[in-house]
Amino acid sequence: MTDSSALEGQRERARAAAAVLVTGVVDALGGSASRTTGRVEGCESASEDEFRTFRYTATGRVDVGASASPPFLDALVPVLEAAGFADPIPGERPGGNTLEGSDGDLTATLSELPGQGAYVLLSVEGPCLEVPEADRRDWQRRTDPEPFL
Amino acid sequence: MEVVPLSVGVASQRWDDQHLDLDAAAGQVGGAGTDGFTRAVSGAASRFLTQWQRHAETLGTDSEARADGLRVVIQDYVSSDEAAGIDLFLLSTYVTEQR
Amino acid sequence: MTTITLPPQPRPVPLLTCQPGAVRDCGGDLLAASAQIDDLGTFVAGDARIGDWTGRGSERYHETIAPIGRRADSMSLALRSVATRVDAHADELQRLLDRRTDLEERRSHLAGEVARLRGEIATATEDDAAALQAECDRVRREVEAYETDLTTWSSDLAAEETAMVQAFQRVQEAEAVERIWGGVVDPADAALATKPGSGASPGEVSTWWDSLTYVQQQAIITAAPGAIGNLDGIPAGTRNAANTVALDRDLANWTHTESLGVLTExxxxxxxxxxxxxxxxxxxxxxxxxxxxxxxxxxxxxxxxxxxxxxxxxxxxxxxxxxxxxxxxxxxxxxxxxxxxxxxxxxxxxxxxxxxxxxxxxxxxxxxxxxxxxxxxxxxxxxxxxxxxxxxxxxxxxxxxxxxxxxxxxxxxxxxxxxxxxxxxxxxxxxxxxxxxxxxxxxxxxxxxxxxxxxxxxxxxxxxxxxxxxxxxxxxxxxxxxxxxxxxxxxxxxxxxxxxxxxxxxxxxxxxxxxxxxxxxxxxxxxxxxxxxxxxxxxxxxxxxxxxxxxxxxxxxxxxxxxxxxxxxxxxxxxxxxxxxxxx
Missing domain, CATH: 3.40.50.1820 (Alpha/Beta hydrolase fold, catalytic domain)
Structure with missing residues (x-):
């Protein structure tokens, strides 16, 4: 079990990395970023009203510029690498494609869904961490509405 | 002297509840944020909210006055020589404001 | 040498700084407060009346409370109307933001087109002139269309801001509230009178709800959220609106009462x-x-x-x-x-x-x-x-x-x-x-x-x-x-x-x-x-x-x-x- 400071640290690092990535995606594809927020999410349930482990997930959306042409992820490998997420791996998700890289214990995922629109989704998250039992309710109730960018 | 039934005491408490609720509503209006409006609108929004906080507080004060007024009626009645009956003890419990 | 006329640079889109979500929250607070004031009107017309109390004291009491009820009724209607307008304002601001994003993209694209044409003209020969002028004319028409849309956008924004400011100012003072809303019958009253009784099927409830006007429906959401918030047969979006009013009102009331230290168990x-x-x-x-x-x-x-x-x-x-x-x-x-x-x-x-x-x-x-x-x-x-x-x-x-x-x-x-x-x-x-x-x-x-x-x-x-x-x-x-x-x-x-x-x-x-x-x-x-x-x-x-x-x-x-x-x-x-x- 870790103390809650590890999850606090994960939050800080995920938000900072996500801010760099969103900026890089806009630089590479043009357009504008929105919904640049994050949240603490429960991972493994412990009972009918609480989680045992939590992780932080930062997310954002970039509506790409009119001059960008699909597939958008092709242009984003350097963006991930420049942000410290080395050797990004292309993958698939239902209805779309992904590009995933790791930096230490953080994982960044970029995805596009061609059938849905001209935008790229981004998420940066850490591993699930166990927090002290006394802190579970606080983490579960925590909100984080302030945009990271 | 006219008989003051127990229902007068119950009504006084309900007026107190209205006072509490309207004070809460006043706080809600006063606490409503104007940050989301454009600069062209936020000033008018702020003035409106300030004014309406006062309107709601006034309604709350009026409600409290009605509760206080009923308590005076009860006090006068239970203190009089003409008061009698089994409800007298219960009625006297309403003389003091509960909340 | 033929002269080629470049299209003009598109004007930049003015900034629009606002948060529709925060505006909507403000409208929600006003709506919940109006529901509370409406409750006072309902109370005065109902539980505040003391039927078994007679005599001069009773008469004076009932004479005194009647104006409070009337004032609560007109104030709740006035505040509800502003709250509804604020909610619509939030929707309109979001639409204006979306339109601004489109305009910004068009401006960026057109600015790039003008720059491209300027570059091409610099290296063009006489033989290219006619085709380049035609291309310039095409882009000019696009810039003009953009300018027209930008002007429309700006005037729509100004009109919306003016309308919102007027809605705030119209009922700012108590005298104006009484003049405009005094004696106005709450549209919720007649609508609620036709509501099916307890035990009605979801189908009967749905038929009743669909028979109401939009104004009546909106009035009930605010004036009597408890009457429909949990009623099967009412659409989920409407139940959400009513329950949001009730929840926001309850949170405000009980939190205030708690802060005074007089909350009951x-x-x-x-x-x-x-x-x-x-x-x-x-x-x-x-x-x-x-x-x-x-x-x-x-x-x-x-x-x-x-x-x-x-x-x-x-x-x-x-x-x-x-x-x-x-x-x-x-x-x-x-x-x-x-x-x-x-x-x-x-x-x-x-x-x-x-x-x-x-x-x-x-x-x-x-x-x-x-x-x-x-x-x-x-x-x-x-x-x-x-x-x-x-x-x-x-x-x-x-x-x-x-x-x-x-x-x-x-x-x-x-x-x-x-x-x-x-x-x-x-x-x-x-x-x-x-x-x-x-x-x-x-x-x-x-x-x-x-x-x-x-x-x-x-x-x-x-x-x-x-x-x-x-x-x-x-x-x-x-x-x-x-x-x-x-x-x-x-x-x-x-x-x-x-x-x-x-x-x-x-x-x-x-x-x-x-x-x-x-x-x-x-x-x-x-x-x-x-x-x-x-x-x-x-x-x-x-x-x-x-x-x-x-x-x-x-x-x-x-x-x-x-x-x-x-x-x-x-x-x-x-x-x-x-x-x-x-x-x-």
Missing amino acids: DERTWLENARAADEARRNIADRVDPVTGEPIETQVYLYDPAAFDGDGAIAISAGNLDTADNVAVVVPGFGTDAESAGYQADRAATIYESTRYLDPDASNATMFWIGYDAPDNAPWDEGFDGAGVATESMATAGGEHLADTIDGLRESRDGEPAHLTAVGHSYGSTTTGHAAHDQGMEVDEIVFVGSPGVGGDTNDAGDTGIDPEHVWAGANSRDPIADLGNHGWVHGETLFGAGLGDDPAEDDFGGNRFEAESETRGGAFSFGDHSKYFDHDTESLYNISQIVNGNYDAVEHADHVYDPWHDGVQDPEHDRDPTTPATR
């Missing part, structure tokens, strides 16, 4: 339930749709903080219940009451995310439903003996509520009916079983997970009234609650006293069993494994989501539990290595 319980509902709606709204990246829409479908002797009733949806292709209603079990709403909201949001992730082309809504009085005696708190105290009576009563809720969801939707799934977890599966067997609940799929039994009268999947092909069960081999149900010829209630009916994961039951093992399962029975069915990247969430989406071929089936006469209960899943299919 009952009010403290209700306030805790209201706070749980608030936490739940925020938990969902803070998360994002995995397909669009936008916040997940939230609907408060049921809000009654005083229900079930203070346990409370709350149901909140992730997604739009009125329009979603696929709707799932999750029925929790042992140990849940309104205070569990925050966690249950996380579950609903997780299922929503998973269903959307797995089928981006379908729209979804998932609602947690704490709409019945569930047993408080959870086995993990009190052991099997405690669970044994639980009987089917609460599930029977809860099943009736659940079937009514499903009827209401069906009846209040326009257009295509939803593909509707009831997901019963733990004791909630017993409740779901009763809703199906006793009440003929009209769902397309029934999913039982971690079930201690689906009710004594439901001996096999066919007894649910649903085609057994659409009856599903998920049971983790380490979940001791899922092992409580009756097996084969040995009935569980004789061993544990639970008596909640048959195990839906068993071969004799005749439903579909899907894989539901967890990678973090223990070596033996563990209560922890009873709660993992809805966690991300688990077999159970993946399969539940495929069922909710109607993608039956993608469901990973599991071999049933069986109970040979010569040996104990056998679970073929016990020795299979669990997998972690992606759900996000």
Whole structure:
């Protein structure tokens, strides 16, 4: 079990990395970023009203510029690498494609869904961490509405 | 002297509840944020909210006055020589404001 | 040398700094406050009148309160009108922001076109002149069209701002409120007079609601949110609007009373339930749709903080219940009451995310439903003996509520009916079983997970009234609650006293069993494994989501539990290595 400071640290690092990535995606594809927020999410349930482990997930959306042409992820490998997420791996998700890289214990995922629109989704998250039992309710109730960018 | 039934005491408490609720509503209006409006609108929004906080507080004060007024009626009645009956003890419990 | 005329540079789009969400919140606060003022008017016309008090004192009192009632009525109508205007203003600001984004993209594109043409002209020959001028003319026309749209946008913004400012100023002073709204009849009054009585079917309620004008509907949402917020047959979007008014008002009232130190015991319980509902709606709204990246829409479908002797009733949806292709209603079990709403909201949001992730082309809504009085005696708190105290009576009563809720969801939707799934977890599966067997609940799929039994009268999947092909069960081999149900010829209630009916994961039951093992399962029975069915990247969430989406071929089936006469209960899943299919 870790103390809650590890999850606090994960939050800080995920938000900072996500801010760099969103900026890089806009630089590479043009357009504008929105919904640049994050949240603490429960991972493994412990009972009918609480989680045992939590992780932080930062997310954002970039509506790409009119001059960008699909597939958008092709242009984003350097963006991930420049942000410290080395050797990004292309993958698939239902209805779309992904590009995933790791930096230490953080994982960044970029995805596009061609059938849905001209935008790229981004998420940066850490591993699930166990927090002290006394802190579970606080983490579960925590909100984080302030945009990271 | 006219008989003051127990229902007068119950009504006084309900007026107190209205006072509490309207004070809460006043706080809600006063606490409503104007940050989301454009600069062209936020000033008018702020003035409106300030004014309406006062309107709601006034309604709350009026409600409290009605509760206080009923308590005076009860006090006068239970203190009089003409008061009698089994409800007298219960009625006297309403003389003091509960909340 | 031919002169080529370049198109003009497009004007930049002015900044628009605003937050429609914050504006909408402001409107919500005003609406809740107007509901409170409306309550004062209702009070003066009703409970404030003291019928058994006679004499001069009584006359004076009633003369004094009448003007307060009239003032409250006019003030509530005035404040409601401004609140409604603020809400519309938020919508218009969002539209203006969206239009600004489009204009900005067009300007950027056109600026690039002008720069390109300037470069081409610099190196052009006489032979290129005609074609280049034609290209310049084309871009000029595009710039002119852009300029026209930009001017329209600017004037629309100015008109909207002026209208909003006027709405604020129009009823700022008490005298203006009285002049404009004094004596105006609340449109809610006549509409509520025609409302069907208690016991009306969701269909009758729906017909009544549809017969009202838009103005009447909006008036009822504010003036009498309690009259429709929890009424089956009212559309989910409307119930959400009414319950949001009621919830915001309750939070403001009881928090204020708490701050004065005069909260009663009952009010403290209700306030805790209201706070749980608030936490739940925020938990969902803070998360994002995995397909669009936008916040997940939230609907408060049921809000009654005083229900079930203070346990409370709350149901909140992730997604739009009125329009979603696929709707799932999750029925929790042992140990849940309104205070569990925050966690249950996380579950609903997780299922929503998973269903959307797995089928981006379908729209979804998932609602947690704490709409019945569930047993408080959870086995993990009190052991099997405690669970044994639980009987089917609460599930029977809860099943009736659940079937009514499903009827209401069906009846209040326009257009295509939803593909509707009831997901019963733990004791909630017993409740779901009763809703199906006793009440003929009209769902397309029934999913039982971690079930201690689906009710004594439901001996096999066919007894649910649903085609057994659409009856599903998920049971983790380490979940001791899922092992409580009756097996084969040995009935569980004789061993544990639970008596909640048959195990839906068993071969004799005749439903579909899907894989539901967890990678973090223990070596033996563990209560922890009873709660993992809805966690991300688990077999159970993946399969539940495929069922909710109607993608039956993608469901990973599991071999049933069986109970040979010569040996104990056998679970073929016990020795299979669990997998972690992606759900996000």
